[in-house]
Amino acid sequence: xxxxxxxxxxxxxxxxxxxxxxxxxxxxxxxxxxxxxxxxxxxxxxxxxxxxxxxxxxxxxxxxxxxxxxxxxxxxxxxxxxxxxxxxxxxxxxxxxxxxxxxxxxxxxxxxxxxxxxxxxxxxxxxxxxxxxxxxxxxxxxxxxxxxxxxxxxxxxxxxxxxxxxxxxxxxxxxxxxxxxxxxxxxxxxxxxxxxxxxxxxxxxxxxxxxxxxxxxxxxxxxxxxxxxxxxxxxxxxxxxxxxxxxxxxxxxxxxxxxxxxxxxxxxxxxxxxxxxxxxxxxxxxxxxxxxxxxxxxxxxxxxxxxxxxxxxxxxxxxxxxxxxxxxxxxxxxxxxxxxxxxxxxxxxxxxxxxxxxxxxxxxxxxxxxxxxxxxxxxxxxxxxxxxxxxxxxxxxxxxxxxxxxxxxxxxxxxxxxxxxxxxxxxxxxxxxxxxxxxxxxxxxxxxxxxxxxxxxxxxxxxxxxxxxxxxxxxxxxxxxxxxxxxxxxxxxxxxxxxxxxxxxxxxxxxxxxxxxxxxxxxxxxxxxxxxxxxxxxxxxxxxxxxxxxxxxxxxxxxxxxxxxxxxxxxxxxxxxxxxxxxxxxxxxxxxxxxxxxxxxxxxxxxxxxxxxx
Amino acid sequence: xxxxxxxxxxxxxxxxxxxxxxxxxxxxxxxxxxxxxxxxxxxxxxxxxxxxxxxxxxxxxxxxxxxxxxxxxxxxxxxxxxxxxxxxxxxxxxxxxxxxxxxxxxxxxxxxxxxxxxxxxxxxxxxxxxxxxxxxxxxxx
Numbered sequence: 001x002x003x004x005x006x007x008x009x010x011x012x013x014x015x016x017x018x019x020x021x022x023x024x025x026x027x028x029x030x031x032x033x034x035x036x037x038x039x040x041x042x043x044x045x046x047x048x049x050x051x052x053x054x055x056x057x058x059x060x061x062x063x064x065x066x067x068x069x070x071x072x073x074x075x076x077x078x079x080x081x082x083x084x085x086x087x088x089x090x091x092x093x094x095x096x097x098x099x100x101x102x103x104x105x106x107x108x109x110x111x112x113x114x115x116x117x118x119x120x121x122x123x124x125x126x127x128x129x130x131x132x133x134x135x136x137x138x139x140x141x142x143x144x145x146x147x148x149x150x151x152x153x154x155x156x157x158x159x160x161x162x163x164x165x166x167x168x169x170x171x172x173x174x175x176x177x178x179x180x181x182x183x184x185x186x187x188x189x190x191x192x193x194x195x196x197x198x199x200x201x202x203x204x205x206x207x208x209x210x211x212x213x214x215x216x217x218x219x220x221x222x223x224x225x226x227x228x229x230x231x232x233x234x235x236x237x238x239x240x241x242x243x244x245x246x247x248x249x250x251x252x253x254x255x256x257x258x259x260x261x262x263x264x265x266x267x268x269x270x271x272x273x274x275x276x277x278x279x280x281x282x283x284x285x286x287x288x289x290x291x292x293x294x295x296x297x298x299x300x301x302x303x304x305x306x307x308x309x310x311x312x313x314x315x316x317x318x319x320x321x322x323x324x325x326x327x328x329x330x331x332x333x334x335x336x337x338x339x340x341x342x343x344x345x346x347x348x349x350x351x352x353x354x355x356x357x358x359x360x361x362x363x364x365x366x367x368x369x370x371x372x373x374x375x376x377x378x379x380x381x382x383x384x385x386x387x388x389x390x391x392x393x394x395x396x397x398x399x400x401x402x403x404x405x406x407x408x409x410x411x412x413x414x415x416x417x418x419x420x421x422x423x424x425x426x427x428x429x430x431x432x433x434x435x436x437x438x439x440x441x442x443x444x445x446x447x448x449x450x451x452x453x454x455x456x457x458x459x460x461x462x463x464x465x466x467x468x469x470x471x472x473x474x475x476x477x478x479x480x481x482x483x484x485x486x487x488x489x490x491x492x493x494x495x496x497x498x499x500x501x502x503x504x505x506x507x508x509x510x511x512x513x514x515x516x517x518x519x520x521x522x523x524x525x526x527x528x529x530x531x532x533x534x535x536x537x538x539x540x541x542x543x544x545x546x547x548x549x550x551x552x553x554x555x556x557x558x559x560x561x562x563x564x565x566x567x568x569x570x571x572x573x574x575x576x577x578x579x580x581x582x583x584x585x586x587x588x589x590x591x592x593x594x595x596x597x598x599x600x601x602x603x604x605x606x607x608x609x610x611x612x613x614x
Numbered sequence: 615x616x617x618x619x620x621x622x623x624x625x626x627x628x629x630x631x632x633x634x635x636x637x638x639x640x641x642x643x644x645x646x647x648x649x650x651x652x653x654x655x656x657x658x659x660x661x662x663x664x665x666x667x668x669x670x671x672x673x674x675x676x677x678x679x680x681x682x683x684x685x686x687x688x689x690x691x692x693x694x695x696x697x698x699x700x701x702x703x704x705x706x707x708x709x710x711x712x713x714x715x716x717x718x719x720x721x722x723x724x725x726x727x728x729x730x731x732x733x734x735x736x737x738x739x740x741x742x743x744x745x746x747x748x749x750x751x752x753x754x755x
Contacts, residue, residue, distance in 0.1 A: 084728075164740065179735030183635075184721040200728060 064120035064193070070127070070218040075116035075196070077210065081181050084111045084200065111161065111200045113177055116213045118194040122168035123217045129163065129196065131211035137163055161201035168194035231294040236396075239303035239412055240375075241385030242323045242362055243273040245392035247281050247399045250360055251336050272335070283396060287403065300400050301408040301465070304388045306364075306447050307375075307416040311425045313473060314433035317442040318413055320364045320387035321375040335360040362389045365450045376416050384414050390454060397460035408463035408507065411451050413444075424471035424511055428485065431478035438488040445492055452499040464500055466493050468509030469540060474525060475514070483524045490531045497533035505535040512541050622663045622753045624699030624718060630659040631715045631723040637732045639725045641675055652713050653682075655725045655732055656701055659715065665753055683710055683746075690749035696737070700750040710746040 062076050085108050092103040129137035166172050174187040175197045196215060203209065221227075236245075243250050250272040276285050291297060310316040337360050362369050364387055375382040393409070400407045413423045428434035438445045444467075451457060452464060466489060473485035489508065497506055508528060529537050546554055546562045633646065640649025646658050653670075660668040670685050686703055696702055698718035703710050714724030722741065723734045735741075 084730075162740075164738075173736055173738065176735040176738040176741055179721070180726070180729055180733035184717075184719070184734040184736060 072216045078117040080114035115197045123194045123219045127216040130214040162199045164197045233299035239305040245388045245396040247395040249274045299406045301410045303410045308413045313428035313437040318447045323386040394456045406462040409461045410465040427472035431484045434484040452496040463505040465507045469511040493533040507536040509538040627699035634732045703746045704744040
């Protein structure tokens with residue numbers, strides 16, 4: 001931590017980096033207790049002063065950062081006035097005999113006026129400011145130009161002062177405080193630079209030195225309003241996290257932690273899904289930001305994850321996970337709806353929730369915290385969050401509908417094996433394994449149909465993803481032209497179609513490589529893609545459009561040329577762009593037809609296999 | 615106007631006030647180079663220009679129930695907007711209690727206890743928001 005450290009009384013420290021504790025020890029100001037107690041009548045006791053009131057350091061030649069997006073930056077002190085010394089004189093109570101006394105004592109406090117440069121460009125907003133890690137300004141709580149500093153902890157020196165913020169516009173004017181020291185007309189306006197000016201910041205809280213200032217700033221991309229306005233559909237992730245989708249605030253009470261950690265009588269309560277400065281569930285804050293960023297948003301795909309435990313389809317089971325078990329040793333947990341919001345639960349929520357008022361219990365179907373595996377740890381931390389509870393996805397889907405958005409529900413498998421492989425790596429060893437992967441207990445069908453029969457959810461959605469990117473499964477050919485997993489998905493689509501409300505579209509989200517398989521067959525997905533029970537085939541499109549050229553050779557014109565060509569570029573095993581070359585074999589040379597980049601071209605060039613049947 | 619006095623105009627007021635820049639802040643101070651308070655700066659400027667009827671003494675550090683404003687109303691002419699060479703009556707802590715001299719380049723000259731001296735700086739948004747009302751000397755056209 002690069003703090004600006006000022007001189008210490010009687011000892012010229014120059015400047016030093018770090019050593020906050022030492023700096024504070026060195027900055028104790030005030031008369032000794034003994035001096036106070038023994039104060040003779042009429043004597044004046046002079047407290048210690050800071051001998052050197054100059055700010056000793058700010059760095060010349062320091063690179064001025066450029067920031068994109070939202071960033072917490074520490075600044076560079078570009079101006080500091082001599083410290084402001086305030087004398088506090090008070091009468092000191094004399095000893096017992098005689099009374100009267102009349103001794104006085106003067107102590108000193110210090111405050112500082114200084115300016116901190118942030119970045120070398122205009123920014124859109126300053127959100128928060130920290131001093132020595134302590135939040136002293138929060139734009140959500142006040143004015144955006146000049147604000148009073150608040151904060152501080154009980155028992156510590158109060159933090160007072162004000163801050164003037166400059167966003168680096170080309171019209172900003174010089175700071176009045178700096179002018180009052182340097183002279184009107186003699187201060188640059190620092191146009192094009194974002195900076196903040198602190199006025200009379202009390203330093204006692206910071207060990208009587210300038211605190212390390214950090215500022216959270218945001219710089220939105222410029223000239224991209226067209227781009228943002230064009231975004232009409234978006235995925236909501238992470239998909240994993242027990243409470244990440246709950247729109248109701250949840251708390252976790254560690255019931256027996258009192259005895260273990262806190263001493264008796266103290267129960268620790270932790271908020272689970274309200275971690276911003278706003279007193280709302282995190283997901284609601286995120287949705288507000290999303291809709292502000294993408295005003296023309298129409299569709300949202302709501303991802304919810306269970307976990308597979310093997311890439312061998314014969315061994316793979318699919319179950320939800322929880323973040324933590326019901327009890328860890330002596331610590332037990334109770335989860336509650338936040339008391340303030342529990343009263344607002346609607347009927348669907350309370351039907352899914354526990355019947356006891358305010359008590360919340362995680363559940364996904366018949367899975368409860370008691371019978372659900374805990375998310376595996378990698379290096380001591382969870383590899384993924386747990387699965388979103390049924391209540392959380394219902395709450396979020398309901399909220400999305402309330403906001404006028406269309407919802408595509410997207411159940412997804414994460415692979416909870418050490419390398420966290422892609423679900424497309426699940427491969428069956430034989431036709432039986434392929435078929436059983438769907439139908440066995442804790443198989444894929446049980447996972448999907450849990451959600452397709454969850455009517456509180458399906459009444460709130462517009463589309464439902466039956467499967468996505470199971471390339472390893474769908475490309476498995478048990479006999480020439482026989483693809484058992486494709487049949488499995490087709491059967492599942494029929495089941496789900498019958499369970500869902502009629503207006504809900506069924507979707508298969510294909511990988512771009514999925515309609516051919518590794519040994520050269522083509523159109524293995526026809527049985528599913530042309531199925532009457534499947535309404536939409538989406539393609540997760542990462543396909544290379546052009547030959548594998550050096551980046552400098554790839555031009556917009558070249559991309560357009562190959563996009564319109566009607567043939568994709570076969571790159572399996574031959575391109576650095578392919579996501580996992582280790583498991584892909586180089587294919588025949590010369591390259592042959594691969595994924596056609598343009599769907600319209602596909603429609604024109606391959607009418608018989610897909611659209612004709614459909 | 616008394617013919618023995620120099621002409622009073624915005625430029626002479628501002629020049630006189632600028633001459634006080636750096637004078638330490640002293641409560642009830644009235645002397646350039648020795649000590650002035652915010653009112654004292656205005657009084658000194660008025661006296662310097664031969665307008666010697668602008669003073670009140672014996673006031674406290676904290677304004678008492680609009681007394682300051684009443685004196686200003688009595689001695690000065692209220693105007694709707696800041697005028698060069700005019701005086702701005704400013705609010706601190708919820709009550710108008712500070713005066714500053716407005717210049718011809720959108721700055722103010724005033725004695726501030728916070729910085730302990732007479733300073734001149736831009737009338738930025740914050741200071742502008744503190745302006746309670748504006749006055750000018752009656753002798754200035």
